[in-house]
Amino acid sequence: MVLKIYNTMSRKKEEFIPVEKGKVKMYVCGMTVYSDAHIGHARTYLAFDIIRRYLEYKGYKVTYVQNITDVDDKIIAAANKKGINPLDYSKYFTERCLKDLDALGIRRADFYPKASENINDMIEIIQKILENGYGYVSDGDVYFSVEKFKEYGRLSRRKLEEMKAGARIEPTEKKRNPLDFALWKSAKPGEPSWDSPWGKGRPGWHIECSTMSSKYLGLPFDIHGGGMDLIFPHHENEIAQAEAATGKKFVNYWIHVGLLTVNKEKMSKSLGNIINIRDAIKKWKPDVIRFFFVSNHHRSPPDFNEKALENAEASLKKIYRVKQDLEKYCKEKHMAKSDEKIFLSEVKKFKNRFEEAMDDDFNTPRAIAELFSFIRIVNRYLKNKEISSKAAEKAYSTLLELGKILTLFQEKKEETEVKEKIEKLAKKYGVKTKDKIDEIIDEILKIRENARKNKEWVKADAIRAELNEIGIEIEDTREGTRWRKVK
């Protein structure tokens, strides 16, 4: 099966062919670290985490680089305001932001190069740009001359003349063309600065990505990504710089993810509606937030709102239930009632359809739809106990394998916490505590079973409610009471 990726450069889905067979090199624009990571960051980095997971699933060896912008106007402003050294300030937030993403269950990239640690490489690239005639020095600053780069505007589909017309850019005497952008900024008091052939200063924003991506991945590399908002000017400028300096093609596939809104509004500082990851996970579990994002296609803009998250939570529960049911079924040593070839072919079919969806520009909502269709089939077979435990295991392993691509099933069970609560409950009902949680639960259910036999409904219902509270779902069936852990 062929993987197709929607390439912003061509605005088409293209067959994916890596530069080097069996390997994928991807670079995603990372965070500017001056405050906590927010759910917009989460949306983007989760999307690329899943892209990376799927590429790995397809057998590619993926090298994933994400930069850290730790030298920047906003960082300097924020740090100076608090009287902290800007580099210390950004160092603090680098750790914090990465931990925020950890907390959400987003896998870390392979490399996190920092702007402040790659200044020399940036200077070299700027020198090459100057040597090749694409830039100029102006009073300690260095600028890129957009008119010299004939391809300028190709990614964002803009023409230089049109941009000038509607530009809101302040004309600067230092720039020859208002659209020229800074490669190097001369030092101002209170700013971190480095020595350069043009005097003390610091790099412009765009140059770090051109530099670090080519340094870590070589040119051209396969995938470059980021939020939609970065198409212009950031990515446009990155292309100009990298190609002007090296004469090589920069990137083969550009992937841009849709920007998140909150209650249909853009998330921005001015609206004051930025939701930090830290705050979001107080209200919603990480897996719920992840599932919400995965239910949206990466290129469309998801809207973060109460109802949508509740939906995600309910849907997720359904997935956890089959997982638990399959686990139990496998342990119960069932024999096949009839030919289970059909069931096994359904498992295979699910895998194929899932891959088909993911091969189509990483279409996670479609993959989820296939997942739910599969769940219905599994439930049907489980209900009638038609299949052997071995066949169930096949379904189970497939569910886990594919689910993990969508970042499902990665939550560590909060075993100790649950155990404590169960033990408390056991004590209440005079059940002797045992080593295994499962056994304690079984004991408690015996108490409840007795109550039910005596038609002590209040007591029986109370036990059920209490277990539910802990996350244990109770189900009375003809063959007795079953239970499962639901997060």
Place this chain on the structure above:
RNA sequence: GGGCGGGUAACAAAGUGGCUAUGUGGCGGACUGCAGAUCCGCAUACGCGGGUUCAAAUCCCGCCCCGCCCUCCA
């Protein structure tokens, strides 16, 4: 003003020139002390107006509306 992307049932969200998307919610049924889960079935769609076609929500044209970018931004 220029560029880009959208408008799908109660909500969320895919997709597609004719064949059930999917999940949550709703309704009915099986099951059941109740509840829940599960299964079976049902209902509610494709912004508006034209056109092409045997057939369009899907293609074309026009219109309306929304969002994003053009300034730091994932």
